[in-house]
Amino acid sequence: MSLVTIILNILLPPLAVFMNHGLGTTFLISVLLTLLAWLPGVIHAFIVNG
Template sequence: MSLVTIILNIILPPLPVFLKHGLGTTFLISVILTMIGWIPGVIHAFIVND
């Protein structure tokens, strides 16, 4: 995982998920988790972009 991906995972979690997986259920889950709370979105982004 590159430094840019790590920074994007922290700042805006859905963006790196979109860049890696495109539009789909993974991106939708990331957006929903980020809207519920920033921390769940960040955790999901790190797990998905591992």
């Protein structure tokens, strides 16, 4: 995992997921989790991009 991916996972989780997986269910889940609360979105981004 690159430093850029780690920074994006923390600051903009949906963007990090989009850059690695494109538009799809994983991206939508990331957006929903980030909108509900920021921390679940970050955790999901690290798991998906890990």
